[in-house]
Amino acid sequence: MDDTAWIKLALLSQGITASPEFGDWFAGTEGYVRRRNFYNSPNWDESGTSAALPQEIRLTGGRPVVVAVNNYGSSSWQLTWSEAGGPAIVSEARPDGLPIELVNDLASIRGDTDLARVSNLYGGSALSFFSPRACYFFADGTQCRFCSLDGTARENDEYAGRVTPDEVRSAVAAVVATDSLSLNQVMIVGGNERNLDRGFVHQLALVDAATQALADAGLVDEISVHLIAMPPHDLDLIDRLSEVPNVHAGFNLEVWDPDRFTTIAPGKTADYGQANILAALGRLRDAVGPYRAHSILIAGLEPANSTLDGARKLAADGISPIINSYHSDRHSALGLTIRPSYRHLAEVASGLQELHDLYPIQPYWKGCGRNALDYEASLGMFRGSPPDFN
Ligand code: SF4
Numbered sequence: 001m002d003d004t005a006w007i008k009l010a011l012l013s014q015g016i017t018a019s020p021e022f023g024d025w026f027a028g029t030e031g032y033v034r035r036r037n038f039y040n041s042p043n044w045d046e047s048g049t050s051a052a053l054p055q056e057i058r059l060t061g062g063r064p065v066v067v068a069v070n071n072y073g074s075s076s077w078q079l080t081w082s083e084a085g086g087p088a089i090v091s092e093a094r095p096d097g098l099p100i101e102l103v104n105d106l107a108s109i110r111g112d113t114d115l116a117r118v119s120n121l122y123g124g125s126a127l128s129f130f131s132p133r134a135c136y137f138f139a140d141g142t143q144c145r146f147c148s149l150d151g152t153a154r155e156n157d158e159y160a161g162r163v164t165p166d167e168v169r170s171a172v173a174a175v176v177a178t179d180s181l182s183l184n185q186v187m188i189v190g191g192n193e194r195n196l197d198r199g200f201v202h203q204l205a206l207v208d209a210a211t212q213a214l215a216d217a218g219l220v221d222e223i224s225v226h227l228i229a230m231p232p233h234d235l236d237l238i239d240r241l242s243e244v245p246n247v248h249a250g251f252n253l254e255v256w257d258p259d260r261f262t263t264i265a266p267g268k269t270a271d272y273g274q275a276n277i278l279a280a281l282g283r284l285r286d287a288v289g290p291y292r293a294h295s296i297l298i299a300g301l302e303p304a305n306s307t308l309d310g311a312r313k314l315a316a317d318g319i320s321p322i323i324n325s326y327h328s329d330r331h332s333a334l335g336l337t338i339r340p341s342y343r344h345l346a347e348v349a350s351g352l353q354e355l356h357d358l359y360p361i362q363p364y365w366k367g368c369g370r371n372a373l374d375y376e377a378s379l380g381m382f383r384g385s386p387p388d389f390n
Pocket of ligand 1: 134135136137138142143144147148149190191192230
């Protein structure tokens, strides 16, 4: 039985620590993606940074599975390394270890500090731009309770706070000139400026710039462009996405239960409202096409059946739910106060699998969603009874 997708859930539940042997070996390597805290910081090691940890690993099995390296300080899962076996993960459930692969960074990003300032390789195959690297909800004290953007950006100021369309266009052109085979998507995501319409228009310009660079390289059919944003108040602006080829876009609900939404996302509640986000998602679906519109629901922040109720409603409406496991970030209000159990994530994954078997849901991340369950569900990897990991 290929249980790598279930192991991903165990790692997302508990996090993973690193043995000294792994740390020493990894510190001496070159070319693998290191953790770069663009917008979140899920590693609670003593130094407060995690330069010596990979950003994600690939579990090798029947099908490779990408999973985040989130280090919450204690876990029954550990990264190890040995001369004979190379890098692996071990736990009581897998005392003999499971070999893993590290994710190779893009040569173009490694060799160009300007590129590294504006972009990041996410999950091994998404070229990611995060702009703006700030959100006005923090200034108002109404930030989403899981979000650590403000503290993370203050702690790591080497990345751009805002990128321009020209920077995106030239970064995409430079990366695909040497690394196109490593990419399957370009991701535009960010915080929010107070004028949501103006912020959305700017993010549309970034989407257009990425699309133009891909079109110039003849890659617009191979590499999709993905936008996650707050919806604008002027819903007509959403329709502009209908003119963009091979685009996916999403507005995040975060949680489904309306009372929980108010608690978890007070800024979104005050300035937009859950019902209005749902209405904007309908408009987005009409603009980009069924199942190319997405919305994140975070597993672990509400009962599993509530997450699944939301996913079911979205899927029935032609919107692809994105199910992310809650990751505890330093600088967030919730931090380590909540940790979803493996059983909780397995229940959500089994329910999500049923939805993927019923509807043509498209994963937002095409094999690179390090905290997401969707790609594995799209491959049927959560069918059957969950193994008993913990
Ligand atoms: S909308 Fe919420 S999750 Fe997004 S950047 Fe702002 S505070 Fe963070």
